Amino acid sequence: MGFHFHSIVRAKQLIQRPLSNSKDVPKGYLAVYVGDESKMKRFVIPVTFLNRPPFQKLLSQAEEKFGFDHPMGALTIPCKEDTFIDLISRLTA
Numbered sequence: 001m002g003f004h005f006h007s008i009v010r011a012k013q014l015i016q017r018p019l020s021n022s023k024d025v026p027k028g029y030l031a032v033y034v035g036d037e038s039k040m041k042r043f044v045i046p047v048t049f050l051n052r053p054p055f056q057k058l059l060s061q062a063e064e065k066f067g068f069d070h071p072m073g074a075l076t077i078p079c080k081e082d083t084f085i086d087l088i089s090r091l092t093a
Contacts, residue, residue: 032075034084
């Protein structure tokens with residue numbers, strides 16, 4: 001199972017849109033914060049990703065770590081940024 005470079009680039013473009021506040025999140029998308037507690041990065045992803053099993057695993061990890069009290073005030077995913085981008089590229093492919 002190989003990854004196509006095009007799908008990785010497309011995934012990065014999709015999730016790394018610079019957005020300033022919640023009003024900038026288009027309908028059908030969700031803002032999430034990814035990274036460790038010292039350095040979080042904001043991504044915007046399609047809500048359809050929430051139902052996918054690999055993303056469900058990340059949501060379970062977030063629930064174990066943060067419960068319902070997310071430090072950024074939005075969904076916070078406790079994983080490395082590279083891991084998250086890799087997952088999103090696989091979901092986009």
